[in-house]
Amino acid sequence: MTIIPHFSAEGLSNVYVVVDDAGNGLIVDPANVDTELLGILEKECSTLAGVLITHSHQSHIAGLGILMKIYSPAVYAFAPSVNRISTVQFRDGETKRIGNMDVTALHVPGHSMDSLVYAIESAIFTGDTLLSGTIAATGSHVEKELLVKSLETKIMTMEDNTLIYPGHGPISKIRTEKILNQDMLEAESLKIGRTYQMHAGSALEDLR
Amino acid sequence: MFELKKCSYPGCPAYSFMGTDLCYHHTADKQRIHRLITEKLSEESEFRDIYVVAADFRGITVRKGSRLSGSNFSFCVFDRCVFEDISMNSVFFDFSIFRDCVFRGDSIRYSVFSGSTFANTKINDSTVLHSNFMGIDAESCDFSSNDFYFSNFSLSKLIDISMDDCNLKRTSFRSCIMKNVSLRYSNPEDAYFRNEEAHGL
Numbered sequence: 491m492t493i494i495p496h497f498s499a500e501g502l503s504n505v506y507v508v509v510d511d512a513g514n515g516l517i518v519d520p521a522n523v524d525t526e527l528l529g530i531l532e533k534e535c536s537t538l539a540g541v542l543i544t545h546s547h548q549s550h551i552a553g554l555g556i557l558m559k560i561y562s563p564a565v566y567a568f569a570p571s572v573n574r575i576s577t578v579q580f581r582d583g584e585t586k587r588i589g590n591m592d593v594t595a596l597h598v599p600g601h602s603m604d605s606l607v608y609a610i611e612s613a614i615f616t617g618d619t620l621l622s623g624t625i626a627a628t629g630s631h632v633e634k635e636l637l638v639k640s641l642e643t644k645i646m647t648m649e650d651n652t653l654i655y656p657g658h659g660p661i662s663k664i665r666t667e668k669i670l671n672q673d674m675l676e677a678e679s680l681k682i683g684r685t686y687q688m689h690a691g692s693a694l695e696d697l698r
Numbered sequence: 699m700f701e702l703k704k705c706s707y708p709g710c711p712a713y714s715f716m717g718t719d720l721c722y723h724h725t726a727d728k729q730r731i732h733r734l735i736t737e738k739l740s741e742e743s744e745f746r747d748i749y750v751v752a753a754d755f756r757g758i759t760v761r762k763g764s765r766l767s768g769s770n771f772s773f774c775v776f777d778r779c780v781f782e783d784i785s786m787n788s789v790f791f792d793f794s795i796f797r798d799c800v801f802r803g804d805s806i807r808y809s810v811f812s813g814s815t816f817a818n819t820k821i822n823d824s825t826v827l828h829s830n831f832m833g834i835d836a837e838s839c840d841f842s843s844n845d846f847y848f849s850n851f852s853l854s855k856l857i858d859i860s861m862d863d864c865n866l867k868r869t870s871f872r873s874c875i876m877k878n879v880s881l882r883y884s885n886p887e888d889a890y891f892r893n894e895e896a897h898g899l
Contacts, residue, residue, distance in 0.1 A: 492768065495788065495808040497828060502848075502868075504828075612713075622812075623832050623852045623870065649711060651772075653790075659870075660830035660850050666792055666812045670833040670853050672873060 491591065491611055493655065494530055498522040501549025506615060506655055507534060514539040514589025518608065518615045519657055523553035523560075531561075539589040543567035543577070544617025545605040550657055564588075568597060568604040580606055596644045600637020601626030607645060609652075617657040620645055622666075625673040638677040646674065713749050713770075722750045739764075750774065760784055792830075 494507040503521035507530050515535030519542070520527075531538060538561040543551055546569055554565065554573050566586070567577040580586065580595035587593075594609040598619045605626075608615045618626040620641055628634040650665035667674065703714045705721035712721035715731060725731055732753060738745050739760045748769040759780040760766075770790040778798045785805045793813040804824040811829065816836040825845045834854045842862040852872035862882040866889040874891070 493788065495828070497848075622830050622850050623872065651711060651713065659848055660828045660832075661788065661808050661810060662812065662830055662832070663790065663792060663810065666810070666830070666832060670812065672853065 491613075492534065493613060493653075494534060495655065495661065496527050496530060498524070498527075498553070500552055503549050503657055504655065504659075505553075507531060508591070508610060508613075509534050510590040512590050513537065514591070516540050516542055516588060516591065516593075516610075517557065517563075518542045518655070519544055519550040519617065520553035520557050521550050523556040527553075528560075537589075538563045540564045540566055540578075542593065542608050542615065543569075543572050543606075544608065544615060544619075544657060545602040546572045547602065547618070550617065566593070566595075568595070568606050598637065598640040598644060600628050600633045600635075600640060609648075612649070612651065613653040613655060614645070614648070615655045616645070620654065620667065620671075621656040621658055622654070622660045622662040623671055623673075625671070634677075638674070641674065642677075712751050715749055716747065723752055745769070755779055 492509045496505045496507065498505050498521035500522035503519060505521050505527060506518040508516040508518065513536030515531060515538045517538065540563050541554065541557060543565060546567065551572055554575060558575060565572060565575055565577045566580055568580055569577065570579055571577055582597035585592050585594040591610050596607045596609065598605050598607050601618045605617055605619050607617065607619055619637065625637060625641065628637055646664065646668060648664050652664040654662040654664065654667065705712045705714050705724055706719040707724040710721060710724060712723065714720055715722045715725060718725060722728065722731055735748060735750055736755065736758060738748070739758055741761060743761060743763065744765045746767045746769060750771055752773040754775045756777040762783045765785045766789055767787040771794060772790055773793050774791070775795045776799050781801045781804055783803045786809050787807050789809045791809065791811045791814060795815045796819045797817045799819045801821040801824055806824060806826045806829055809829045811834060812832040814834050816834060816839050818838050820840045821844055822840060823843045826849055827845065827847050829849045831849060831851045832853055834851065836854065836859055837857045840860045842860050842864065845865040846869045847865055848868045850870045851874055852870045853874065855875045856879050857877045859879045861884055862880055864884040866885050869889040871889055871891050
Protein backbone atom coordinates (compact mmCIF):
# COMPACT_ATOMS: atom_id res chain seq x y z
CA MET A 491 0.00 0.00 0.00
CA THR A 492 1.22 3.48 -0.85
CA ILE A 493 -0.12 6.64 0.76
CA ILE A 494 0.52 9.92 -1.05
CA PRO A 495 -0.36 13.10 0.83
CA HIS A 496 -1.36 16.15 -1.20
CA PHE A 497 -1.94 19.64 0.22
CA SER A 498 -4.98 21.48 -1.05
CA ALA A 499 -4.70 25.26 -0.85
CA GLU A 500 -8.51 25.33 -0.94
CA GLY A 501 -9.52 24.85 2.70
CA LEU A 502 -5.86 24.22 3.64
CA SER A 503 -6.69 20.54 3.79
CA ASN A 504 -4.82 17.32 3.23
CA VAL A 505 -6.00 15.04 0.45
CA TYR A 506 -4.66 11.49 0.49
CA VAL A 507 -4.30 9.10 -2.41
CA VAL A 508 -4.07 5.49 -1.21
CA VAL A 509 -2.97 2.90 -3.75
CA ASP A 510 -2.92 -0.87 -3.30
CA ASP A 511 -0.44 -3.25 -4.95
CA ALA A 512 -2.75 -3.79 -7.94
CA GLY A 513 -3.00 -0.07 -8.67
CA ASN A 514 -6.51 0.45 -7.25
CA GLY A 515 -6.66 3.97 -5.88
CA LEU A 516 -8.70 5.60 -3.15
CA ILE A 517 -8.97 9.30 -2.43
CA VAL A 518 -9.58 10.44 1.12
CA ASP A 519 -11.37 13.83 1.29
CA PRO A 520 -11.16 15.45 -2.17
CA ALA A 521 -10.91 19.03 -0.92
CA ASN A 522 -9.94 20.26 -4.36
CA VAL A 523 -9.04 18.66 -7.66
CA ASP A 524 -6.04 20.43 -9.13
CA THR A 525 -3.54 19.42 -11.81
CA GLU A 526 -1.08 18.12 -9.21
CA LEU A 527 -3.68 15.75 -7.75
CA LEU A 528 -4.74 14.60 -11.22
CA GLY A 529 -1.06 14.00 -12.02
CA ILE A 530 -0.71 11.78 -8.92
CA LEU A 531 -3.86 9.84 -9.84
CA GLU A 532 -2.79 9.30 -13.44
CA LYS A 533 0.74 8.28 -12.48
CA GLU A 534 0.03 6.05 -9.49
CA CYS A 535 -3.43 4.51 -10.04
CA SER A 536 -4.74 2.25 -12.77
CA THR A 537 -8.33 2.78 -11.54
CA LEU A 538 -9.94 5.01 -8.97
CA ALA A 539 -11.82 2.49 -6.85
CA GLY A 540 -13.50 4.94 -4.52
CA VAL A 541 -13.61 8.17 -2.56
CA LEU A 542 -13.69 8.13 1.24
CA ILE A 543 -15.34 11.10 2.93
CA THR A 544 -14.41 11.65 6.58
CA HIS A 545 -17.12 14.31 7.04
CA SER A 546 -19.14 16.54 4.79
CA HIS A 547 -17.56 19.95 5.43
CA GLN A 548 -16.82 21.83 2.21
CA SER A 549 -13.11 22.15 3.06
CA HIS A 550 -12.93 18.37 2.58
CA ILE A 551 -15.40 17.65 -0.22
CA ALA A 552 -15.39 20.68 -2.54
CA GLY A 553 -13.56 18.75 -5.27
CA LEU A 554 -15.99 15.82 -5.26
CA GLY A 555 -18.14 17.17 -8.12
CA ILE A 556 -15.18 17.51 -10.50
CA LEU A 557 -13.88 14.10 -9.49
CA MET A 558 -17.27 12.52 -10.27
CA LYS A 559 -17.31 14.12 -13.72
CA ILE A 560 -13.89 12.72 -14.58
CA TYR A 561 -13.84 9.28 -12.90
CA SER A 562 -17.33 8.64 -11.39
CA PRO A 563 -16.00 6.49 -8.52
CA ALA A 564 -18.08 5.09 -5.67
CA VAL A 565 -18.31 7.56 -2.78
CA TYR A 566 -18.17 6.20 0.78
CA ALA A 567 -19.41 8.22 3.75
CA PHE A 568 -21.52 8.10 6.91
CA ALA A 569 -24.26 10.29 5.42
CA PRO A 570 -26.54 8.92 2.65
CA SER A 571 -25.54 11.75 0.31
CA VAL A 572 -22.73 14.29 0.08
CA ASN A 573 -23.13 17.39 -2.07
CA ARG A 574 -26.24 15.72 -3.55
CA ILE A 575 -24.18 12.71 -4.63
CA SER A 576 -25.46 9.38 -3.33
CA THR A 577 -22.99 7.49 -1.19
CA VAL A 578 -22.30 3.95 -0.09
CA GLN A 579 -22.87 4.29 3.64
CA PHE A 580 -20.43 3.09 6.27
CA ARG A 581 -21.66 2.20 9.74
CA ASP A 582 -19.56 2.30 12.90
CA GLY A 583 -17.07 -0.56 12.93
CA GLU A 584 -18.04 -1.78 9.47
CA THR A 585 -15.35 -3.12 7.11
CA LYS A 586 -15.67 -3.01 3.34
CA ARG A 587 -13.34 -4.47 0.72
CA ILE A 588 -12.42 -1.73 -1.78
CA GLY A 589 -9.94 -2.79 -4.44
CA ASN A 590 -7.52 -5.03 -2.53
CA MET A 591 -7.86 -3.02 0.66
CA ASP A 592 -9.97 -3.70 3.74
CA VAL A 593 -11.33 -0.35 4.87
CA THR A 594 -12.82 -0.10 8.36
CA ALA A 595 -14.81 2.96 9.40
CA LEU A 596 -15.14 4.18 12.97
CA HIS A 597 -17.80 6.72 13.87
CA VAL A 598 -16.20 9.55 15.87
CA PRO A 599 -18.85 12.25 16.34
CA GLY A 600 -18.22 15.65 17.95
CA HIS A 601 -16.72 17.93 15.31
CA SER A 602 -19.62 16.89 13.09
CA MET A 603 -22.18 14.17 13.65
CA ASP A 604 -21.13 12.34 10.47
CA SER A 605 -17.38 12.17 11.23
CA LEU A 606 -15.72 8.91 10.32
CA VAL A 607 -12.15 7.73 10.85
CA TYR A 608 -11.03 5.22 8.23
CA ALA A 609 -8.50 2.51 9.08
CA ILE A 610 -6.59 0.80 6.28
CA GLU A 611 -3.94 -1.66 7.45
CA SER A 612 -2.01 0.26 10.12
CA ALA A 613 -2.88 3.75 8.90
CA ILE A 614 -5.85 5.82 9.98
CA PHE A 615 -7.36 8.83 8.22
CA THR A 616 -8.81 11.00 10.93
CA GLY A 617 -10.27 13.94 9.00
CA ASP A 618 -10.78 16.76 11.50
CA THR A 619 -11.35 14.59 14.57
CA LEU A 620 -7.71 14.13 15.58
CA LEU A 621 -4.90 16.36 14.34
CA SER A 622 -1.24 16.49 15.28
CA GLY A 623 -1.17 17.85 18.86
CA THR A 624 -4.79 18.88 18.98
CA ILE A 625 -8.37 17.76 18.38
CA ALA A 626 -11.12 19.21 16.23
CA ALA A 627 -12.92 22.45 16.99
CA THR A 628 -16.39 21.77 18.40
CA GLY A 629 -19.49 23.90 18.75
CA SER A 630 -20.20 23.17 22.41
CA HIS A 631 -18.84 21.49 25.53
CA VAL A 632 -21.21 18.57 24.98
CA GLU A 633 -19.80 17.99 21.50
CA LYS A 634 -16.27 18.26 22.85
CA GLU A 635 -17.01 15.66 25.54
CA LEU A 636 -18.51 13.42 22.86
CA LEU A 637 -15.46 13.82 20.64
CA VAL A 638 -12.97 13.20 23.46
CA LYS A 639 -14.88 10.12 24.61
CA SER A 640 -15.01 8.72 21.07
CA LEU A 641 -11.30 9.37 20.54
CA GLU A 642 -10.39 7.83 23.91
CA THR A 643 -12.36 4.66 23.32
CA LYS A 644 -11.89 4.10 19.59
CA ILE A 645 -8.66 5.78 18.47
CA MET A 646 -6.27 6.15 21.42
CA THR A 647 -6.71 2.44 22.17
CA MET A 648 -5.11 1.56 18.84
CA GLU A 649 -1.61 0.17 18.58
CA ASP A 650 1.19 2.71 19.26
CA ASN A 651 2.71 2.41 15.79
CA THR A 652 -0.54 3.25 14.00
CA LEU A 653 0.10 6.05 11.51
CA ILE A 654 -2.22 9.07 11.66
CA TYR A 655 -3.11 10.96 8.48
CA PRO A 656 -5.20 13.97 9.55
CA GLY A 657 -7.32 16.34 7.47
CA HIS A 658 -5.09 19.32 8.28
CA GLY A 659 -1.45 19.74 9.26
CA PRO A 660 1.38 17.24 9.77
CA ILE A 661 1.02 13.47 9.98
CA SER A 662 1.68 11.63 13.24
CA LYS A 663 1.53 8.34 15.13
CA ILE A 664 -0.72 7.15 17.96
CA ARG A 665 2.30 6.92 20.29
CA THR A 666 3.12 10.59 19.71
CA GLU A 667 -0.47 11.71 20.24
CA LYS A 668 -0.81 9.68 23.44
CA ILE A 669 2.23 11.49 24.85
CA LEU A 670 1.94 14.96 23.30
CA ASN A 671 -1.63 15.75 22.25
CA GLN A 672 -2.42 18.73 24.45
CA ASP A 673 -6.18 18.66 24.04
CA MET A 674 -6.36 15.00 24.99
CA LEU A 675 -4.01 15.60 27.93
CA GLU A 676 -6.12 18.55 29.10
CA ALA A 677 -9.27 16.46 28.86
CA GLU A 678 -7.56 13.72 30.87
CA SER A 679 -6.41 16.13 33.57
CA LEU A 680 -9.92 17.65 33.77
CA LYS A 681 -11.34 14.19 34.27
CA ILE A 682 -8.79 13.45 37.02
CA GLY A 683 -9.63 16.81 38.63
CA ARG A 684 -13.35 16.02 38.58
CA THR A 685 -12.78 12.56 40.05
CA TYR A 686 -10.59 14.10 42.78
CA GLN A 687 -13.26 16.74 43.55
CA MET A 688 -15.92 14.07 43.69
CA HIS A 689 -13.91 11.93 46.08
CA ALA A 690 -12.89 14.93 48.16
CA GLY A 691 -16.55 15.97 48.33
CA SER A 692 -17.71 12.57 49.53
CA ALA A 693 -14.86 12.42 52.04
CA LEU A 694 -16.03 15.77 53.46
CA GLU A 695 -19.59 14.46 53.65
CA ASP A 696 -18.31 11.46 55.60
CA LEU A 697 -16.51 13.76 58.03
CA ARG A 698 -19.71 15.72 58.61
CA MET B 699 4.61 3.12 2.19
CA PHE B 700 6.77 0.83 4.27
CA GLU B 701 5.40 -2.66 4.60
CA LEU B 702 3.30 -2.94 7.70
CA LYS B 703 3.78 -6.58 8.60
CA LYS B 704 4.12 -7.37 12.29
CA CYS B 705 7.32 -8.90 13.60
CA SER B 706 6.80 -12.63 14.23
CA TYR B 707 8.76 -12.56 17.51
CA PRO B 708 6.23 -13.24 20.32
CA GLY B 709 4.91 -10.02 21.85
CA CYS B 710 6.91 -7.67 19.65
CA PRO B 711 4.75 -4.74 18.50
CA ALA B 712 7.19 -3.53 15.83
CA TYR B 713 6.90 -4.19 12.13
CA SER B 714 9.11 -6.57 10.19
CA PHE B 715 12.02 -5.32 8.17
CA MET B 716 11.51 -5.10 4.39
CA GLY B 717 9.92 -8.42 3.48
CA THR B 718 11.41 -10.47 6.33
CA ASP B 719 9.45 -12.01 9.22
CA LEU B 720 11.32 -10.23 11.99
CA CYS B 721 11.90 -6.61 12.86
CA TYR B 722 15.38 -5.10 12.75
CA HIS B 723 15.78 -5.56 16.50
CA HIS B 724 14.95 -9.30 16.49
CA THR B 725 16.69 -10.31 13.28
CA ALA B 726 19.65 -12.66 13.71
CA ASP B 727 21.97 -10.81 11.36
CA LYS B 728 21.57 -7.20 12.40
CA GLN B 729 24.91 -6.19 10.96
CA ARG B 730 23.98 -7.37 7.46
CA ILE B 731 20.72 -5.42 7.58
CA HIS B 732 22.48 -2.36 8.92
CA ARG B 733 25.03 -2.58 6.11
CA LEU B 734 22.20 -3.00 3.58
CA ILE B 735 20.44 0.16 4.79
CA THR B 736 23.68 2.13 4.98
CA GLU B 737 24.52 1.15 1.40
CA LYS B 738 21.02 2.04 0.25
CA LEU B 739 21.20 5.47 1.90
CA SER B 740 24.63 6.35 0.59
CA GLU B 741 24.44 4.85 -2.90
CA GLU B 742 20.88 4.61 -4.23
CA SER B 743 19.02 7.55 -5.69
CA GLU B 744 15.52 6.50 -4.72
CA PHE B 745 14.40 4.38 -1.82
CA ARG B 746 11.13 3.71 -0.06
CA ASP B 747 9.48 1.27 2.33
CA ILE B 748 12.45 1.04 4.70
CA TYR B 749 11.36 0.14 8.22
CA VAL B 750 14.07 0.17 10.85
CA VAL B 751 13.78 0.91 14.57
CA ALA B 752 16.48 1.74 17.11
CA ALA B 753 19.48 1.55 14.79
CA ASP B 754 22.65 3.66 14.91
CA PHE B 755 23.82 5.55 11.84
CA ARG B 756 27.15 7.27 12.24
CA GLY B 757 28.97 9.38 9.70
CA ILE B 758 26.66 8.57 6.80
CA THR B 759 26.27 10.96 3.90
CA VAL B 760 22.99 10.27 2.14
CA ARG B 761 23.48 10.40 -1.61
CA LYS B 762 22.85 13.91 -2.95
CA GLY B 763 19.64 14.34 -4.92
CA SER B 764 18.10 11.11 -3.66
CA ARG B 765 14.41 10.65 -2.92
CA LEU B 766 13.28 9.01 0.29
CA SER B 767 9.61 8.20 0.87
CA GLY B 768 7.30 6.11 3.03
CA SER B 769 9.99 5.00 5.45
CA ASN B 770 10.39 4.65 9.18
CA PHE B 771 13.48 5.36 11.29
CA SER B 772 11.89 5.63 14.75
CA PHE B 773 14.16 5.59 17.82
CA CYS B 774 17.30 5.73 15.66
CA VAL B 775 20.52 7.60 16.37
CA PHE B 776 22.01 9.77 13.63
CA ASP B 777 25.47 11.00 14.47
CA ARG B 778 27.40 13.24 12.03
CA CYS B 779 25.05 12.33 9.17
CA VAL B 780 24.59 14.59 6.15
CA PHE B 781 21.32 14.94 4.26
CA GLU B 782 21.99 17.34 1.39
CA ASP B 783 19.64 18.05 -1.55
CA ILE B 784 17.40 15.20 -0.44
CA SER B 785 13.68 14.93 -1.10
CA MET B 786 11.73 13.32 1.74
CA ASN B 787 8.03 12.54 1.85
CA SER B 788 6.24 10.66 4.63
CA VAL B 789 9.39 9.67 6.48
CA PHE B 790 9.16 8.97 10.22
CA PHE B 791 12.13 9.89 12.44
CA ASP B 792 10.10 10.05 15.65
CA PHE B 793 11.90 9.71 19.00
CA SER B 794 15.29 9.69 17.29
CA ILE B 795 18.53 11.45 18.19
CA PHE B 796 20.30 13.79 15.77
CA ARG B 797 23.77 14.84 16.85
CA ASP B 798 26.06 17.01 14.68
CA CYS B 799 23.88 16.32 11.63
CA VAL B 800 23.36 18.54 8.59
CA PHE B 801 20.19 18.93 6.53
CA ARG B 802 20.89 21.34 3.68
CA GLY B 803 18.85 22.26 0.61
CA ASP B 804 16.31 19.52 1.33
CA SER B 805 12.66 19.22 0.44
CA ILE B 806 10.97 17.65 3.45
CA ARG B 807 7.20 17.15 3.34
CA TYR B 808 4.80 15.31 5.62
CA SER B 809 7.63 13.91 7.72
CA VAL B 810 7.76 13.26 11.44
CA PHE B 811 10.54 14.20 13.88
CA SER B 812 8.31 14.35 16.98
CA GLY B 813 9.87 13.48 20.33
CA SER B 814 13.37 13.62 18.85
CA THR B 815 16.49 15.22 20.28
CA PHE B 816 18.57 17.59 18.16
CA ALA B 817 22.03 18.65 19.32
CA ASN B 818 24.41 20.80 17.27
CA THR B 819 22.34 20.00 14.20
CA LYS B 820 21.81 22.26 11.20
CA ILE B 821 18.70 22.44 9.05
CA ASN B 822 19.30 25.16 6.45
CA ASP B 823 18.00 26.35 3.08
CA SER B 824 15.30 23.68 3.15
CA THR B 825 11.59 23.42 2.53
CA VAL B 826 10.11 21.70 5.58
CA LEU B 827 6.37 21.68 4.99
CA HIS B 828 3.69 19.93 7.03
CA SER B 829 6.30 18.28 9.20
CA ASN B 830 5.91 17.22 12.78
CA PHE B 831 8.50 18.45 15.32
CA MET B 832 6.13 18.15 18.27
CA GLY B 833 7.88 17.64 21.62
CA ILE B 834 11.41 17.87 20.25
CA ASP B 835 14.30 18.76 22.50
CA ALA B 836 16.70 20.97 20.52
CA GLU B 837 19.82 22.65 21.82
CA SER B 838 22.54 24.65 20.02
CA CYS B 839 21.01 24.13 16.60
CA ASP B 840 20.82 26.26 13.48
CA PHE B 841 17.37 26.05 11.86
CA SER B 842 17.80 29.17 9.68
CA SER B 843 16.64 29.93 6.14
CA ASN B 844 13.87 27.35 5.99
CA ASP B 845 10.23 27.30 5.01
CA PHE B 846 8.41 25.73 7.97
CA TYR B 847 4.89 26.31 6.60
CA PHE B 848 2.28 24.35 8.60
CA SER B 849 4.93 22.51 10.64
CA ASN B 850 4.34 21.81 14.30
CA PHE B 851 6.86 22.54 17.10
CA SER B 852 4.31 22.51 19.93
CA LEU B 853 5.43 21.31 23.38
CA SER B 854 9.06 21.47 22.27
CA LYS B 855 12.06 22.70 24.19
CA LEU B 856 14.17 25.01 22.03
CA ILE B 857 17.35 26.32 23.60
CA ASP B 858 20.02 28.39 21.83
CA ILE B 859 18.37 28.00 18.45
CA SER B 860 18.72 30.20 15.41
CA MET B 861 15.54 30.34 13.33
CA ASP B 862 16.48 33.38 11.29
CA ASP B 863 14.97 34.15 7.92
CA CYS B 864 12.34 31.38 8.13
CA ASN B 865 8.80 31.29 6.87
CA LEU B 866 6.74 30.54 9.98
CA LYS B 867 3.28 30.94 8.51
CA ARG B 868 0.91 28.52 10.26
CA THR B 869 3.86 27.05 12.17
CA SER B 870 2.79 26.04 15.66
CA PHE B 871 4.91 26.79 18.74
CA ARG B 872 2.04 26.15 21.15
CA SER B 873 3.29 25.57 24.72
CA CYS B 874 6.95 25.64 23.67
CA ILE B 875 9.77 26.37 26.06
CA MET B 876 12.00 28.81 24.17
CA LYS B 877 15.24 30.16 25.52
CA ASN B 878 17.62 32.22 23.45
CA VAL B 879 15.78 31.54 20.19
CA SER B 880 16.58 34.02 17.42
CA LEU B 881 13.79 34.73 14.91
CA ARG B 882 15.43 37.59 12.97
CA TYR B 883 13.94 38.25 9.54
CA SER B 884 11.34 35.52 10.18
CA ASN B 885 7.59 36.10 10.51
CA PRO B 886 6.60 34.95 14.02
CA GLU B 887 3.44 37.08 13.73
CA ASP B 888 2.10 34.43 11.35
CA ALA B 889 2.93 31.56 13.70
CA TYR B 890 0.90 30.23 16.64
CA PHE B 891 2.49 30.67 20.05
CA ARG B 892 -0.27 30.34 22.62
CA ASN B 893 -3.57 28.55 22.67
CA GLU B 894 -4.89 29.87 19.40
CA GLU B 895 -6.22 27.03 17.37
CA ALA B 896 -3.49 26.19 14.93
CA HIS B 897 -5.75 23.91 12.95
CA GLY B 898 -9.18 25.22 13.94
CA LEU B 899 -10.47 25.13 10.39
